[in-house]
Amino acid sequence: LLTDKSGPASLPAEDISANSNGPKQDSLFDDDPEDLFAEATEEVSLDSPEREVLLSDGPSPAITPITPPTSVITPKTCSDPFLLTLYSCFLKIEEEEGGDSFDMHISVSDPEKVGDGMNAYMAYKVTTKTSMSLFKTDEFSVKRRFSDFLGLHSKLASKYLHIGYIVPPAPEKSIVGMTKVKVGKEDQSSNEFVEKRRSALERYLMRTVKHPILLKDPDVLQFLESSELPRAVSTQALSSAGLLRMVNKAADAVNKMTIKMNESDAWFEEKQQHFENLDVQLRKLHASVESLVCHRKELSVNTAQFAKSAAMLGNSEDHTALSRALSQLAEVEEKIDQLHQDQANADFYLFSELLGDYVRLITAVKGVFDHRMKTWQKWQDSQLLLQKKREAEAKLQFTNKPDKLQQAKDEIKELEGKVQQGERDFEQISKTIRKEVSRFEKERVKDFKMIIIKYLESLVQTQQQLIKYWDAFLPEAKAIS
Amino acid sequence: HTETHTHTHTDSLLPRAVNVDLQTDATLQVDISDALSERDKVKFTVHTKSTLPNFKQNEFSVVRQHEEFIWLHDSFVENEDYAGYIIPPAPPRPDFDASREKLQKLGEGEGSMTKEEFTKMKQELEAEYLAIFKKTVAMHEVFLCRVAAHPVLRKDLNFHVFLEYNQDLSVRGKNKKEKLEDFFKNVVKSADGVLVAGVKDVDDFFEHEKTFLLEYHNRVKDASAKSDRMIRSHKSKKLFYNLQDAVASWELMQLMFFLKVSELFEKTRKIEARVAADEDLKLADLLKYYLRESQAAKDLLYRRSRSLVDYENANKALDKARAKNRDVLQAETSQQLCCHKFEKISESAKQELIDFKTRRVAAFRKNLVELAELELKHAKGNLQLLQSCLGVLKGNT
Numbered sequence: 048l049l050t051d052k053s054g055p056a057s058l059p060a061e062d063i064s065a066n067s068n069g070p071k072q073d074s075l076f077d078d079d080p081e082d083l084f085a086e087a088t089e090e091v092s093l094d095s096p097e098r099e100v101l102l103s104d105g106p107s108p109a110i111t112p113i114t115p116p117t118s119v120i121t122p123k124t125c126s127d128p129f130l131l132t133l134y135s136c137f138l139k140i141e142e143e144e145g146g147d148s149f150d151m152h153i154s155v156s157d158p159e160k161v162g163d164g165m166n167a168y169m170a171y172k173v174t175t176k177t178s179m180s181l182f183k184t185d186e187f188s189v190k191r192r193f194s195d196f197l198g199l200h201s202k203l204a205s206k207y208l209h210i211g212y213i214v215p216p217a218p219e220k221s222i223v224g225m226t227k228v229k230v231g232k233e234d235q236s237s238n239e240f241v242e243k244r245r246s247a248l249e250r251y252l253m254r255t256v257k258h259p260i261l262l263k264d265p266d267v268l269q270f271l272e273s274s275e276l277p278r279a280v281s282t283q284a285l286s287s288a289g290l291l292r293m294v295n296k297a298a299d300a301v302n303k304m305t306i307k308m309n310e311s312d313a314w315f316e317e318k319q320q321h322f323e324n325l326d327v328q329l330r331k332l333h334a335s336v337e338s339l340v341c342h343r344k345e346l347s348v349n350t351a352q353f354a355k356s357a358a359m360l361g362n363s364e365d366h367t368a369l370s371r372a373l374s375q376l377a378e379v380e381e382k383i384d385q386l387h388q389d390q391a392n393a394d395f396y397l398f399s400e401l402l403g404d405y406v407r408l409i410t411a412v413k414g415v416f417d418h419r420m421k422t423w424q425k426w427q428d429s430q431l432l433l434q435k436k437r438e439a440e441a442k443l444q445f446t447n448k449p450d451k452l453q454q455a456k457d458e459i460k461e462l463e464g465k466v467q468q469g470e471r472d473f474e475q476i477s478k479t480i481r482k483e484v485s486r487f488e489k490e491r492v493k494d495f496k497m498i499i500i501k502y503l504e505s506l507v508q509t510q511q512q513l514i515k516y517w518d519a520f521l522p523e524a525k526a527i528s
Numbered sequence: 529h530t531e532t533h534t535h536t537h538t539d540s541l542l543p544r545a546v547n548v549d550l551q552t553d554a555t556l557q558v559d560i561s562d563a564l565s566e567r568d569k570v571k572f573t574v575h576t577k578s579t580l581p582n583f584k585q586n587e588f589s590v591v592r593q594h595e596e597f598i599w600l601h602d603s604f605v606e607n608e609d610y611a612g613y614i615i616p617p618a619p620p621r622p623d624f625d626a627s628r629e630k631l632q633k634l635g636e637g638e639g640s641m642t643k644e645e646f647t648k649m650k651q652e653l654e655a656e657y658l659a660i661f662k663k664t665v666a667m668h669e670v671f672l673c674r675v676a677a678h679p680v681l682r683k684d685l686n687f688h689v690f691l692e693y694n695q696d697l698s699v700r701g702k703n704k705k706e707k708l709e710d711f712f713k714n715v716v717k718s719a720d721g722v723l724v725a726g727v728k729d730v731d732d733f734f735e736h737e738k739t740f741l742l743e744y745h746n747r748v749k750d751a752s753a754k755s756d757r758m759i760r761s762h763k764s765k766k767l768f769y770n771l772q773d774a775v776a777s778w779e780l781m782q783l784m785f786f787l788k789v790s791e792l793f794e795k796t797r798k799i800e801a802r803v804a805a806d807e808d809l810k811l812a813d814l815l816k817y818y819l820r821e822s823q824a825a826k827d828l829l830y831r832r833s834r835s836l837v838d839y840e841n842a843n844k845a846l847d848k849a850r851a852k853n854r855d856v857l858q859a860e861t862s863q864q865l866c867c868h869k870f871e872k873i874s875e876s877a878k879q880e881l882i883d884f885k886t887r888r889v890a891a892f893r894k895n896l897v898e899l900a901e902l903e904l905k906h907a908k909g910n911l912q913l914l915q916s917c918l919g920v921l922k923g924n925t
Contacts, residue, residue, distance in 0.1 A: 342761070342764050345761050345764075346758070346761040346762055346764070349754070349757045349758040349760075349761045350758050350761075352754045352757070352758070353751070353754040353755050353757070353758040355754075356747070356750045356751040356753075356754040356755075357751055357754075357755075359747050359750065359751070360744075360747045360748060360750075360751045362747075363740070363743045363744045363747050364744065365740055365744075365885075366885060366888075366889050368889075369888075369889050369892055369893070372892070372893075372896060373892075376896065496785060496921075499785075499789055499921075500918065500921060500922065503789075503792075503914055503917065503918050503921070504918065506796075506910075506914050507911060507914045507915060507918065510907045510908075510910045510911040510914065511911060513903065513907040514904060514907045514908060514911065517900045517903040517904045517907065518904060520900050521897065521900040521901065521904070524893065524896040524897045524899075524900050525893075525897055527889060527892065527893040527896070528889075528893075
C-alpha cells in the first residue's frame with residue numbers, strides 16, 4: 048500500500064506522458080474553460096501540445112454527442128418524487144444491496160453561481176455522510192468548483208494509473224455549456240447542463256471513494272474535508288480527452304513492438320480483448336438508447352398534437368355529453384404526452400449517463416493495461432542495458448584502466464538494482480491489475496443491474512399513471528347518452 | 529400469393545354500433561360471412577337473411593368485389609329520389625400494396641437474416657396484413673348494414689340485385705373518360721356548393737346544421753389525420769426493439785438476469801403493439817368513418833340548398849311569366865315540382881340529420897368506452913408483467 052503522498056519513487060510522473068515533450072507542464076492546469084479568463088497571473092504555456100486537447104470543446108472522442116432532453120426536470124423544478132430519486136440514484140445502489148458494508152454517502156448539491164461574466168463559475172456543495180473512523184465527524188460539507196474535481200482526478204491519475212489502479216475519470220468539461228451559465232442565460236438548457244454536471248460530479252466522487260485505495264489517499268480526504276483547497280495548478284492536467292489521446296498513442300506504440308510475453312499474459316490478452324468488445328457493445332447500446340429516446344419524443348409530439356385536435360373536435364360537437372367526453376379525452380392524451388416525455392427523459396438520464404460513464408471508465412482500464420506494457424518494457428530495457436554493461440566490463444578487464452573498470456562495476460551494480468526493481472514493479476502492477484479488473488467487473492454488473500431495475504421501476508410508474516388516467520376517463524365515456 | 533379466409537370481426541369496429549341502437553329489423557339482415565384475398569382483389573361473401581317476400585329464399589349468399597359496392601353506392605347517389613337522404617359513404621378501396629411490398633422485401637432478404645429473425649418478422653408482417661384485411665372487410669360490411677337499416681334504401685331494387693343475383697354484376701370500373709367526367713362534376717359541384725352555401729336559410733334548424741357540419745367536418749378531418757400520425761408513432765417498433773436487442777447481446781453479465789429482462793421486453797413490446805392496434809380500431813377508424821359520414825351529411829345539405837335555390841329561381845320565373853302572361857302554366861308546373869322536391873328533401877333531411885346525430889353519439893360512446901377499457905386492460909397487463917419480473921430480479925440480486 049502506498050504511504051508516500053507523491054507515489055512510488057521508482058516511476059516518476061513524467062513517464063505518464065506518451066509524447067515526450069519533456070517534464071511536467073505545470074502551469075497548464077487550465078483545462079476548465081470556466082477558469083480561462085479567471086486569473087491573469089495564471090501561466091498558460093502557449094506552445095504546449097496538451098493545450099489544444101485541453102481546450103477542445105465538447106465530449107471526448109469516446110462518446111457521441113448527447114442531445115439533452117427538452118423538458119426541464121431539475122430537482123428544483125421537478126415535483127415528481129420518483130423522478131427526483133432517479134437523478135440521485137446511480138451510485139446509491141449500495142445501500143439497497145444487503146451484505147455490503149460500504150457506509151459512505153457523498154452528495155453534490157446546491158449549485159451556485161459565483162461571480163459575473165466570463166470570470167463566473169459554479170460552486171457546488173459536497174456533503175459527506177459516513178460513520179467510518181477515517182473521518183473526524185459523521186457529516187461534513189465543503190464548497191468545490193469544477194476545476195477542483197478535475198484537479199483531484201489529475202492528482203490521483205498521476206499517482207495511481209501507472210501502477211495499475213483504475214482511477215475513475217472525471218466528468219467532461221464543456222465550453223458551450225459553461226459559457227451559457229456564465230453569460231447568465233437562465234433557461235432550460237443551461238439548467239439541464241448544470242443538473243447533468245452536478246449528477247456526474249456526484250457519481251464521480253462516489254466511484255472514487257468506493258475504491259478502497261483511493262479512499263485513503265490524502266488528496267481525496269483533503270478534497271472532502273478541508274474548507275480551503277489550494278487552486279489546482281501544480282500537477283499534470285489530464286482531461287479524459289487527453290487521457291484517451293495518450294492511451295491511443297501508447298497503444299499504437301505497443302502494437303508496433305513485437306513483444307514476447309509468457310503464458311500468464313494470456314489472461315491479460317484475453318481481458319484486453321474483452322474490454323475492446325465491451326467498449327464496442329456499450330457504444331452500440333448508447334446509440335440504441337439515443338434512438339429510442341428520439342422515437343419516444345416523436346410519439347410525445349404527435350400525442351400532443353392529437354390532444355389539441357381532439358379538444359377542437361370536442362368544442363364543435365353539439366351534443367353536450369359527447370362534447371365533454373371528447374374534451375376529457377383530449378386532457379387524457381395531453382397527460383399521456385407528458386408521460387411519454389417523462390419516460391423519454393428517464394430513459395435518457397438512466398442509460399445515457401451510465402453508458403457515458405462506462406465508456407470513459409473503459410478508457411481508463413485500457414490505460415492501465417498499457418502502463419503494464421510500459422512497465423514490462425522498462426524492465427526489459429534495463430535487462431538489455433545490464434547485459435551490455437556486463438559485456439563492456441568484461442572487455443575492460445583486459446585493459447589497464449582501473450578507474451573505468453570501477454565505474455563500470457558501479458554502474459552494473461546500479462543496473463542490477465534497477466532490473467530487480469523493474470521485475471518487482473512488473474509483478475506488482477500485474478497483481479494490482481488483476482484485482483482491479485475483478486473489482487471493476489463486479490461493480491459494472493452491479494451498476495447495470497441496478498440501472499435496469501430502476502428503468503423497470505420507471506416503466507411500472509408509467510403504467511400506473513396510465514391506469515389512473517383511463518380509469519378516470521371511463522365513467523366520462525359511459526356518461527354519454 | 530397469400531390466401532386468407534377469415535370470418536369478419538366487425539364487433540370490434542365502430543360502425544357496427546350503427547345497428548346496436550337502431551331497431552334491428554328481423555326482416556333483413558346482411559353481413560359478410562367470409563372473404564378471400566387474392567393477388568389483386570378481395571372477394572367478399574355477402575350473406576343475407578330475410579323474410580321479405582321479394583327474395584326467392586330466406587337465406588342466401590353471393591360473392592362480390594369492391595367495384596360492385598361502389599356501383600351500388602353510386603347508383604344511390606345518382607338517384608334523384610334519394611336526394612333527401614344521407615347516402616351511406618362508400619367503403620374505401622382495399623389497399624394491401626404497402627403490406628404486400630413489405631412481405632415481398634422480406635422474402636427477398638430471407639438469405640441475409642437468421643431463421644429466427646425471419647420467422648419473427650414474417651409473423652409480424654402477416655399479422656399486419658391480416659389486420660388490414662379485417663378492417664377492409666368490416667368497412668364493406670358496415671356499408672351494407674347501413675343500407676339494410678335504412679327504411680327507404682333497404683327497398684332499393686339495385687340493392688336487392690346486389691344481394692341476390694349470384695352472377696357477376698359485370699360492373700366495370702370507370703374508364704378514363706368517365707373518371708375525367710367525375711372530376712369535372714366534382715369541381716362544378718364544389719364551386720356550386722360555395723355559391724349555394726351562401727344562401728341563408730329561413731329554417732333555423734338547417735341553418736344551425738349547416739354551420740355545425742362545416743366546422744365539425746373540418747375538425748374531424750384534422751383529428752383523423754393527427755390520430756393516424758400518433759398511432760403510427762405508437763406502432764413504431766423502435767420504442768423497444770433496439771434496447772432489447774442490445775440487452776440481449778451482453779454475454780458476460782449474469783445470464784439469468786438478462787434473459788429475464790429480454791423476455792420481459794419482448795412481452796411488453798407485444799402488449800404495446802396491441803395497444804396501438806386497438807387505438808387504431810377504436811379511435812382512428814371511428815374518426816375516419818365519421819369523416820366520411822359527415823361529408824355525406826354535407827352532401828345532403830348541399831342537395832337541399834340546391835333545391836332551395838332551384839325553388840326560388842322557379843318562383844322568380846313564375847312571377848316573370850305571370851307578369852308577361854306567357855308560358856304561365858309551364859312556369860306553374862315547374863314551380864310546383866321544385867316546391868314539392870324542396871319540401872320532400874327538407875322533411876327527410878331533417879330526420880336524417882337527427883338520426884345522424886344519434887348514430888354519431890352512439891358510435892362515439894361505444895368506441896370511447898371500449899378504447900378506455902382496452903387501454904386499462906393492457907396497462908394492467910403490462911403492470912403485472914413488470915411487477916412480477918421485478919420481483920424475480922430483485923430476489924436474485
